[in-house]
Amino acid sequence: MRDFLLLERESRLTGRFFTRVDNLGQRVLRSPYEHHPGAEGHRDCEMLDFARLHWPQLTEVEQHEVRMAQSGQRGVAPIDIFESYCSHVAASHEVTARARRAEVLEVAGSDEADVNAAFFRPEGRAIFTRRSLEYRGLPLVHEETMELAGTARLYVMGALASLALGPAARNIDGHRVAAARITAALRARRAGAGRPGRSNG
Numbered sequence: 001m002r003d004f005l006l007l008e009r010e011s012r013l014t015g016r017f018f019t020r021v022d023n024l025g026q027r028v029l030r031s032p033y034e035h036h037p038g039a040e041g042h043r044d045c046e047m048l049d050f051a052r053l054h055w056p057q058l059t060e061v062e063q064h065e066v067r068m069a070q071s072g073q074r075g076v077a078p079i080d081i082f083e084s085y086c087s088h089v090a091a092s093h094e095v096t097a098r099a100r101r102a103e104v105l106e107v108a109g110s111d112e113a114d115v116n117a118a119f120f121r122p123e124g125r126a127i128f129t130r131r132s133l134e135y136r137g138l139p140l141v142h143e144e145t146m147e148l149a150g151t152a153r154l155y156v157m158g159a160l161a162s163l164a165l166g167p168a169a170r171n172i173d174g175h176r177v178a179a180a181r182i183t184a185a186l187r188a189r190r191a192g193a194g195r196p197g198r199s200n201g
Contacts, residue, residue, distance in 0.1 A: 004186060006095060007102035013095065014086050021079055029077045033069040037089050044092070047077060050085045138163060145185035146178050153189070155182040 010016050033048040051058065051066050058066065062078055069075025090096045140149035141156055141164035148154045157178040161169035168174040 003190075004098060006099045008099050009101070009103060011101055013090050013099050014083070018079070018083055027079055029079065029082055031077070032074045033066075033077050037086055044089060047082065047085045048075075050088060051077070051081050054081070054084070144181060146181045147185060155185065157182070 006013075008015070010019070033046075033051070045053075048066065048069050051062075055063065055066075058081075062081070065075040065077070067075075069077075087096070090099075139160065141147070141161065142149065143164045146155045146157065146161055146164065148156050148160070156163075157175055158170060161174065161178045165174055165177060169178060
């Protein structure tokens with residue numbers, strides 16, 4: 001699939017994540033080498049292999065962690081390897097060339113309870129009904145396609161996707177769900193069956 005644009009707040013993909021990590025002074029991932037980005041249905045170079053390909057650039061400690069991972073033990077992956085690997089995966093699937101910087105122009109404030117906590121209570125789930133979102137002037141997102149209602153082929157992930165998927169949309173599994181739905185919607189549209197899915201509520 002090549003006919004798409006990816007809108008990102010930062011000047012580079014994953015920039016917000018790595019800026020936050022850098023601000024925290026975090027130098028390694030919490031997850032082992034086995035956890036890495038990739039494209040569904042494709043056999044990509046895994047992050048451990050990517051690290052091995054850059055063996056001369058690794059410190060002695062980093063090389064030790066790679067050996068640990070190779071032997072089946074938990075090997076700690078450095079942030080810089082993960083960052084380079086993310087760039088490699090994005091470039092190899094031609095995602096980088098289709099990314100454009102976009103910024104939020106306005107955010108409406110709310111005095112309501114934290115959505116992450118409230119969502120798991122019945123009254124919290126009511127926040128995401130179509131009627132509730134429309135009443136509060138929030139955008140509607142089609143649940144099956146992640147298309148922003150009232151737009152022409154504009155699909156959302158991350159924080160905006162939580163309007164359809166709930167707070168889980170902001171973690172890596174939520175991104176996978178949103179990406180799968182967007183991909184299916186784009187394929188259906190290309191095949192001439194691009195009807196909008198069911199919106200919130």
